[in-house]
Each structure stands twice: as structure tokens, then as C-alpha cells.
Amino acid sequence: MAASPVLPKLVGQRVKRREDPRLIQGLGTYVDDIKIVGMQHVAFKRSDLAHARILSVETSEAAAMPGVEAVLTGAQIAEFVDPMPIGTPFPSPDHRAVATDIVRYVGEPVAVVVASDRYLARDAADTIVIDYEPLPAVVDPERAMTGQPTQVHADFENNLAVALVPGGTGVSADLQTVDDSAVDAAFAAADVVVSQRMHNQRLAPTAMEARGVVAHYERGKDTMTIWSSTQNPHILRTFIAGMNGMGQDQVRAIAPEVGGGFGAKINIYGEEYVVAGLSKKLGLPLKWAEDRSEAFLATTHGRDIIGYIDLAATRDGKVLGMKLRLVADIGAYNMLLTAAIPTLTMMMANATYDIPAIRATLTEVFTNKTPTDAYRGAGRPEATYFVERGMDILATELGMDPAELRRKNFIQPDQFPYATQMGAVYDSGDYEKALDLGLKNADWDAMKQERDAARAEGRLVGMGLAMYVEVCGLGPSSSLPTGGWEHSQVTIERDGRISATTGASPHGQGNETTFGQMLADQFGVPLEHITIHHGDTGVVKQGIGTFGSRSQAVGGTALHLAGGKVKEKMAKFAAALIEAHEDDLVFEDGRISVKGVPDSGKTFAEVAGYAYVPVPLPEGLTPGLSEEAFFEPANNTYPFGCHISLVEVDRDTGEPTLLRLVAVDDAGNLINPLIVEGQIHGGLAQGIGQAMIEEVAYSEDGQPLTASFMDYAIPRAADFPRFELDNTVTPTPVNPLGAKGVGEAGTLGSTPCIVSATVDALSEFGVKHIDMMLRPEKLWQIIHGGQS
Amino acid sequence: MAQVTLTVNGKQRTAEVEPRMLLVHFLREQLMLTGTHVGCDTSQCGACTVLVDGRSAKACTLFAVQADGSEVTTIEGLADGDALHPLQDGFWEEHGLQCGYCTPGMIMSAVNLLNDNPAPSEAEIRHGLDGNFCRCTGYQHIVNAVQHAAGTASKE
Numbered sequence: 051m052a053a054s055p056v057l058p059k060l061v062g063q064r065v066k067r068r069e070d071p072r073l074i075q076g077l078g079t080y081v082d083d084i085k086i087v088g089m090q091h092v093a094f095k096r097s098d099l100a101h102a103r104i105l106s107v108e109t110s111e112a113a114a115m116p117g118v119e120a121v122l123t124g125a126q127i128a129e130f131v132d133p134m135p136i137g138t139p140f141p142s143p144d145h146r147a148v149a150t151d152i153v154r155y156v157g158e159p160v161a162v163v164v165a166s167d168r169y170l171a172r173d174a175a176d177t178i179v180i181d182y183e184p185l186p187a188v189v190d191p192e193r194a195m196t197g198q199p200t201q202v203h204a205d206f207e208n209n210l211a212v213a214l215v216p217g218g219t220g221v222s223a224d225l226q227t228v229d230d231s232a233v234d235a236a237f238a239a240a241d242v243v244v245s246q247r248m249h250n251q252r253l254a255p256t257a258m259e260a261r262g263v264v265a266h267y268e269r270g271k272d273t274m275t276i277w278s279s280t281q282n283p284h285i286l287r288t289f290i291a292g293m294n295g296m297g298q299d300q301v302r303a304i305a306p307e308v309g310g311g312f313g314a315k316i317n318i319y320g321e322e323y324v325v326a327g328l329s330k331k332l333g334l335p336l337k338w339a340e341d342r343s344e345a346f347l348a349t350t351h352g353r354d355i356i357g358y359i360d361l362a363a364t365r366d367g368k369v370l371g372m373k374l375r376l377v378a379d380i381g382a383y384n385m386l387l388t389a390a391i392p393t394l395t396m397m398m399a400n401a402t403y404d405i406p407a408i409r410a411t412l413t414e415v416f417t418n419k420t421p422t423d424a425y426r427g428a429g430r431p432e433a434t435y436f437v438e439r440g441m442d443i444l445a446t447e448l449g450m451d452p453a454e455l456r457r458k459n460f461i462q463p464d465q466f467p468y469a470t471q472m473g474a475v476y477d478s479g480d481y482e483k484a485l486d487l488g489l490k491n492a493d494w495d496a497m498k499q500e501r502d503a504a505r506a507e508g509r510l511v512g513m514g515l516a517m518y519v520e521v522c523g524l525g526p527s528s529s530l531p532t533g534g535w536e537h538s539q540v541t542i543e544r545d546g547r548i549s550a551t552t553g554a555s556p557h558g559q560g561n562e563t564t565f566g567q568m569l570a571d572q573f574g575v576p577l578e579h580i581t582i583h584h585g586d587t588g589v590v591k592q593g594i595g596t597f598g599s600r601s602q603a604v605g606g607t608a609l610h611l612a613g614g615k616v617k618e619k620m621a622k623f624a625a626a627l628i629e630a631h632e633d634d635l636v637f638e639d640g641r642i643s644v645k646g647v648p649d650s651g652k653t654f655a656e657v658a659g660y661a662y663v664p665v666p667l668p669e670g671l672t673p674g675l676s677e678e679a680f681f682e683p684a685n686n687t688y689p690f691g692c693h694i695s696l697v698e699v700d701r702d703t704g705e706p707t708l709l710r711l712v713a714v715d716d717a718g719n720l721i722n723p724l725i726v727e728g729q730i731h732g733g734l735a736q737g738i739g740q741a742m743i744e745e746v747a748y749s750e751d752g753q754p755l756t757a758s759f760m761d762y763a764i765p766r767a768a769d770f771p772r773f774e775l776d777n778t779v780t781p782t783p784v785n786p787l788g789a790k791g792v793g794e795a796g797t798l799g800s801t802p803c804i805v806s807a808t809v810d811a812l813s814e815f816g817v818k819h820i821d822m823m824l825r826p827e828k829l830w831q832i833i834h835g836g837q838s
Numbered sequence: 839m840a841q842v843t844l845t846v847n848g849k850q851r852t853a854e855v856e857p858r859m860l861l862v863h864f865l866r867e868q869l870m871l872t873g874t875h876v877g878c879d880t881s882q883c884g885a886c887t888v889l890v891d892g893r894s895a896k897a898c899t900l901f902a903v904q905a906d907g908s909e910v911t912t913i914e915g916l917a918d919g920d921a922l923h924p925l926q927d928g929f930w931e932e933h934g935l936q937c938g939y940c941t942p943g944m945i946m947s948a949v950n951l952l953n954d955n956p957a958p959s960e961a962e963i964r965h966g967l968d969g970n971f972c973r974c975t976g977y978q979h980i981v982n983a984v985q986h987a988a989g990t991a992s993k994e
């Protein structure tokens with residue numbers, strides 16, 4: 051018998067990705083690459099006013115164009131597409147996939163065209179004439195809260211989508227009683243109080259692949275297949291079935307190759323309902339592919355929240371209390387998770403600190419802008435930003451080193467699990483370790499000298515530091531209205547190869563590789579013998595999806611558990627075949643054999659073959675090797691880290707340059723450090739982008755000013771220095787892998803630490819805080835004596 | 839309708855197209871070469887980058903009729919049979935992609951970059967890829983990928 055190759059252990063290794071060969075050769079299939087015979091193209095006519103009453107929609111010219119299959123107004127769509135559901139328990143106004151009487155933001159769909167060709171569909175949409183009665187628009191949430199100058203939704207007084215919700219110390223679980231005494235006492239006892247209003251600006255998530263949908267209703271079978279560029283095909287299936295009066299068994303949702311999501315592809319959009327509904331109504335396969343200019347208007351935005359922070363501290367830097375008043379501008383409508391995102395900001399107000407008294411409040415406001423929803427980090431970068439900027443302002447006020455102020459207030463390792471004032475239970479952490487490694491890698495003291503030397507030359511250089519803790523691995527179901535579990539099925543095929551499914555549908559995360567690594571180790575088989583199936587509800591029985599940095603922590607654990615179950619069964623078959631005791635068996639190098647006696651065993655394929663033709667059938671066993679598992683974590687995970695930056699501002703132009711970015715991240719145990727690095731890089735790029743160059747802007751009458759790449763800056767390669775990464779490892783007890791999740795980490799610490807570094811760079815001008823983005827003009831004004 | 843004849847990935851193709859049809863749509867919709875992507879409508883993202891007569895070009899800035907008589911190379915035509923192009927190899931080795939959507943255009947731009955400058959510095963690579971957006975990677979692994987292909991990789 052030929053000796054089996056010795057297979058290296060793969061978990062923890064920098065394994066290059068199995069997804070890549072197809073993607074680097076242009077062989078991946080994204081939604082817009084799908085073609086079906088007879089497929090027609092859909093285009094949406096969208097509102098170009100922020101707030102207006104629709105008086106008439108004239109579609110006759112479009113309808114008469116040769117090749118145009120159908121033209122429908124909002125009212126006609128409403129005959130077969132119900133108002134859009136949301137996924138949170140908050141009150142929500144009536145929201146039609148295509149507006150029927152009033153438009154509430156620029157980009158809201160008003161009419162729909164179906165035509166034989168995508169150019170023609172667009173041409174036809176352009177001929178539609180809409181007569182509007184303009185209404186006043188509101189874009190400033192704090193103005194909107196006064197009910198002026200307009201009501202976005204008649205039945206939401208003062209535009210309050212979520213009226214003041216209290217949280218923190220002294221708030222009863224039902225939110226009915228609020229006892230302020232502890233917070234008041236903290237502020238009364240303080241030597242120092244610092245206060246600051248900050249804006250965490252609106253951003254466009256901007257996956258490089260815009261959205262797209264193909265829907266194919268097959269009348270003969272009464273089934274619907276919908277391909278969509280989505281992060282969660284199972285949730286899509288649920289909603290598409292519900293909206294079309296179909297059973298979930300009749301709908302198959304497929305997320306093919308998905309070109310990035312960043313939270314904006316969690317939502318189930320009106321376009322998905324319309325394309326699916328129209329396919330069923332017309333009996334035609336239909337495609338809609340979003341243009342980039344459409345995406346800036348019609349794909350959900352992120353962030354846009356104002357924070358008023360007050361920190362009360364002793365003279366020597368112990369924080370006694372915090373107040374955080376949040377006003378979130380959610381835009382014109384509640385989408386799937388819209389209202390829940392700012393609640394995560396509130397939830398994470400404790401940050402990494404042992405703050406004895408906190409009062410946070412949250413108000414969510416409708417305005418005439420594109421709706422917001424999740425964007426990478428989703429609520430946690432906002433919390434981190436407010437608290438970390440607050441800590442920096444406090445450090446300046448106290449004349450303390452920002453690192454030492456943090457050190458003085460950390461939750462200590464022996465305090466975990468730590469119940470925060472905000473109701474979270476942090477699983478594990480060692481914040482000081484991350485801080486110390488960050489300081490060491492940045493060479494904090496040398497950085498100070500470098501900064502001071504540069505200043506002596508008249509240069510404007512500053513350094514900033516931020517700690518973060520985030521909530522990841524979203525689950526359990528009590529914290530997630532969609533369900534907080536994940537599902538996997540692992541099948542040993544008859545030839546000994548492994549098929550596995552995961553409900554954690556990836557869009558760049560590399561699950562085919564990381565999950566393959568896990569199974570390869572679990573079964574002692576080559577990675578090449580494993581296929582991970584995902585993103586297709588016809589193949590993957592159940593699932594939730596990929597968001598909240600949950601695919602490894604929750605999806606990976608489900609896979610691990612399903613693998614464990616099938617391994618147990620396989621061991622029983624092997625034991626019967628080898629005539630050994632199952633507890634004595636090892637799965638190694640493609641064989642199952644008695645520990646220490648490799649020759650005693652059978653190949654993996656031999657045992658698999660036996661399990662499918664079990665003659666004789668061992669007692670107590672059924673044939674076959676396929677097991678599934680649901681995993682629901684008992685708690686979220688709480689990764690953390692420390693980000694440090696060095697920024698220089700050009701005195702003449704006000705232009706900031708990021709010179710260094712040092713990141714220490716702790717995501718617990720890592721399956722593939724190469725992929726983790728990539729995730730952190732990508733998060734950093736978005737966090738830095740927010741600090742420095744990204745901002746969705748509107749004119750006062752609600753016209754978007756950043757509706758293309760000409761006006762909205764996506765960071766480019768030359769915008770970044772080489773990131774300096776490192777990590778500490780504090781496993782979570784919440785799942786057996788000890789993995790916490792890392793997808794969003796980079797967006798948390800980078801943003802405040804860059805703003806802090808910039809404020810530090812401009813300290814000679816007495817500036818205490820600068821709102822993002824760090825527009826050169828804004829910095830120039832500070833340097834040259836204008837207003838900021 | 840207008841007739842165009844061009845050589846795409848070494849094969850001569852003749853077709854009738856609307857004069858306003860963009861080269862990128864011609865490649866994707868008529869030739870079914872869907873590896874070339876579309877990421878914007880303002881000619882900025884570079885997802886559509888191909889080689890036209892050996893030089894990188896954004897296929898959304900050209901009409902198909904403008905490419906009449908040209909030689910076009912798309913991502914599908916870059917590998918030599920089963921042998922990956924060194925840049926494809928570099929992107930794989932160095933984890934230069936995540937979702938993969940920007941990747942074909944990024945690779946084609948990098949081909950042009952290395953044709954012009956076979957041993958670019960890191961700064962030259964970063965500037966050379968100015969016309970290509972990636973929202974996933976933060977570019978560091980893309981820089982490593984190009985360095986890998988150029989043989990200038992200096993491992994951190």
C-alpha cells in the first residue's frame with residue numbers, strides 16, 4: 051500500500067484562496083452576467099425631487115415604443131406588490147416599492163419599464179413625464195425634529211421615527227422608568243466635564259458591483275428563482291415568497307458571485323420585489339442592473355448620526371460618568387434594519403471603559419434623503435467615534451497622554467464577562483494588552499519626538515489613538531429579528547470527497563477557503579477534496595446570511611458542529627470495517643486508522659463507500675454520511691483593538707496626509723491570517739475614507755450633491771500608506787472555535803484616531819474638535835484664522 | 839446599425855452593433871465575455887479596463903465602433919492556456935482580491951503598468967492604479983500582487 055501523504059494542518063495558516071482562480075480569469079458569474087432566453091430588461095424612472103406630490107405620470111410615449119413590453123406606474127405596481135415590510139419592531143410608515151402619491155427622496159422609483167434591451171428600457175423610461183407639485187424638503191434632522199419645514203410622513207409627528215429612547219444606568223428593562231440619580235451624582239462629583247457635539251456623517255457603502263436582480267417565474271411549475279446581489283439569500287427568499295403569495299418552498303433565491311456588500315446588500319429592496327412580482331405577472335424572466343448613479347440614490351446609505359457627548363471625570367483622569375444624546379437621520383423610510391442600526395450605537399456606548407454611570411438617549415428622524423441602513427460597522431463605529439473623540443478631548447483638557455487616560459479607565463481582564471451599563475455582556479477582553487502592543491508597534495514615544503521635531507520645523511504633524519470594542523458574531527435570536535443562528539450540512543460523498551453547505555453567504559470573505567481549511571483538518575483530508583456550497587437556497591437548506599462579522603463565529607461553528615456529527619457516524623462505520631473501537635480511531639492523512647497504527651486503517655474513500663453500501667449494516671446505524679447542524683450562540687462576541695495614526699496637514703493647502711496607520715486587532719482565534727489581514731485592510735480603508743474624503747452631501751432642498759464618482763470620493767491606492775498590522779488573541783468562550791469575527795474591525799478605530807491626529811496636528815490653533823470629513827478647505831480655515 | 843470587425847483575445851469577430859453601443863457592453867452582451875465588469879457610468883472605477891492594441895483602455899469610454907479594426911484583450915484572454923499570467927498569479931498568491939469585482943480591470947491596468955515600467959516602486963504602483971477603484975482590499979495586497987508579478991516583492 052502506498053504511504054499516504056502527510057497533510058499539514060491548515061487552520062491558522064495563510065492558505066491562498068480557492069475562490070481566486072475563477073475570479074482572476076474573469077470566470078466568476080455575477081448577477082449581471084446571467085442571461086436567460088427571453089429575458090427582458092427593467093428600468094426605473096426615479097424622482098428628481100426630494101419631496102413632491104405626484105399629480106400625473108404620463109407613460110404613453112414609452113408604452114408605444116417598439117420593444118417595450120410594459121410600462122407601469124406606482125399605482126399599477128401597488129396592485130400586486132404590497133407595502134414593503136421591515137425587519138425591526140419599530141413603527142414604520144407606509145412604504146411602496148414604487149411611489150404612488152408622494153415622493154420623499156431623490157431617486158425614489160415612480161414608474162417602471164420592461165423592454166427587450168437595456169438601452170431601450172432606459173430610453174423608454176426617459177420619455178416618461180411626471181407632473182409634480184413640489185413640497186418643502188427637510189435635510190437637517192435637528193430641524194426636522196421641530197416638525198419644520200415639512201412632515202415627511204403625515205402620521206409621524208415632528209418626523210420622529212423613533213422618539214427619545216433612554217438607555218444606560220438606572221433605566222428599567224421595559225424603558226418605563228428612568229432614574230438619573232447615579233448619572234447626576236457622577237457629574238456633580240466630577241472635577242472636570244467636557245462636552246462636544248459631533249457629526250458622524252452620511253456615507254455611501256459603494257460596493258464595486260452595484261445591485262442587480264434577475265427573476266424568473268416559471269408558470270408551469272409555479273416556482274420563482276431570483277438571483278440577486280445580496281448578502282442573505284435566505285432572508286430574501288422569505289420576503290420574496292411572502293410578497294408574492296408563494297410558499298418558501300416555491301422560491302429559490304441565489305446570491306451568485308457578489309461584488310461586495312458592506313451592509314447595503316442586507317436590505318431587501320423595492321427593486322427586488324418589483325422585478326420578482328413583474329416576472330410572475332408577465333410570465334417573463336427579467337433583469338434589472340443598477341447604474342452607479344442610481345446606486346448613489348437608491349442603495350441605502352450608512353451612518354449620519356449626531357452625538358452630543360458629556361464626560362465627567364476626576365482631575366487624575368478617572369471617568370465617572372457619561373451622557374450621550376444621539377440623533378440619527380435615517381432618511382425617508384424605514385428599510386429592513388434601518389431603525390435598529392443606531393440602537394447598536396447606544397448599545398456600545400460603554401466602549402472599552404469601566405464607566406460607572408451612563409445615560410444615553412436615541413432619537414431617529416425622517417428626512418428627505420435616501421434611507422440609511424447598515425454600513426460596515428453598523429452602529430459600532432459611531433459609538434467608538436463619539437466615545438473615543440470624547441476621551442481625546444478629555445485627555446487634552448486634563449493635559450494627560452491619551453493612552454494613559456484610556457489605561458486608567460479600561461475594563462480589566464478579570465472583570466469579564468462584563469455586564470455594561472448599556473445591557474451588553476462583553477465576552478472576553480484584554481484591552482491593555484492591545485494598547486501596549488499598539489504603543490510598542492507605533493513606538494509611541496518616538497512618534498511623539500518625531501511629531502515634535504516636525505513641529506519645530508513648522509510642519510503640522512499630529513498623532514492619534516483610539517481603542518475600540520465591537521459587537522460581532524450576531525446572534526442569538528433574541529437579538530436578531532431574522533433569527534440569530536446559522537446552519538450547515540456536511541456530507542461525505544460516496545467517493546470520500548466532502549460537500550458542505552453554509553448559510554453564511556459570502557461576498558468576498560473567502561468562506562470556501564476558511565471553511566474548507568476547517569473541514570480538511572477535522573477530517574484529515576486534502577483541501578482539494580472539499581467543496582463549500584453557499585448562496586443558493588436550493589442547495590443550502592437554511593441560513594441567515596453574512597453581516598455583523600458573523601460568518602466565521604456563527605456560520606463556522608455550525609459547520610464545525612455538522613462536521614463533528616458526521617465524523618462521529620463515520621467513525622462508527624470505520625470501527626466496524628477495521629474491527630476496532632471507534633474511540634481509538636484517528637482521521638489523518640486521508641485515512642481512518644487506529645491511533646499510532648496507520649497501517650491498520652482504511653482510506654477515507656473506502657470507509658465512505660462502505661457507509662453507502664453497508665453490507666453488513668453495523669447495528670444501530672443507518673446508511674449514509676450526511677449531517678446538519680444549527681448553531682445559535684448564547685451571546686454576541688466582542689472583538690477589540692487599538693488603532694494609532696500619524697497625520698500631517700499641509701500648512702498652505704490644508705490637505706491632510708495619513709503618514710502611518712498602526713492597528714492591533716483582537717478577533718480571537720484566526721482560521722486564516724491572510725484573509726483576516728485582507729478584511730482588516732478593507733475595513734481600515736473604509737474607516738480612513740470616512741475620516742478623510744467620503745461624505746454624502748445634499749443641498750438644502752434635498753438635491754444630492756454626490757451622486758457619482760465625480761463627487762463622491764472612493765479611496766484610491768495612493769491615498770494610503772502601508773498599514774502596519776498586528777494582533778493579540780483573546781478567544782471567545784461563546785463558540786467552540788474561539789473566533790470572534792473581524793469583517794468590520796478596521797472601520798472602528800481608524801476613524802477617530804485619524805480625526806484625533808488631525809486635531810493634534812492643528813493644536814497650535816486651539817482647535818478642540820473637527821467634524822468629518824477632513825476637507826482641506828475646513829482645515830485651511832482653521833490654519834488661516836477663518837471659522838471652522 | 840454599424841458593422842464592426844475586431845480581434846478579441848486572438849479571435850476575429852464581426853458583428854452588427856448600434857453605433858452607441860459601448861465597447862464594454864459589446865464584449866459582455868454580444869461576445870458573452872462577462873469577465874470585463876461595469877462599476878460606474880462616469881468612466882472612473884476602471885472595472886471595465888481591457889487592452890486595446892496593447893494599451894489599457896476603459897471599455898466604457900469607447901463605443902464598439904471606435905474599436906473597429908483593433909485588437910482587444912480581455913481578462914479571459916490573458917492567461918496562456920492553463921498558465922496564468924504573472925499578474926493573475928500575483929493576485930492569487932498575495933490575496934489581491936476579495937469580492938473579485940474590480941479584479942479583472944485591476945489586473946488589466948496592472949498589465950499596462952508593468953509593460954510601461956517593469957520594476958515600479960510602491961509609490962509608482964499606487965499612482966499607476968489611480969484609475970481603478972477597489973472597495974474591498976484597501977489596496978495593500980493589490981500592491982503586493984503587482985510587486986509579486988514584477989519580482990520586486992520585498993516581504994514585510
Ligand code: FES
Binds near residue numbers: 876880887896
Ligand atoms: S465602468 Fe468603466 S470606468 Fe467604471
Ligand code: FES
Binds near residue numbers: 309558936971973974
Ligand atoms: S476585490 Fe472587491 S472591489 Fe476589489
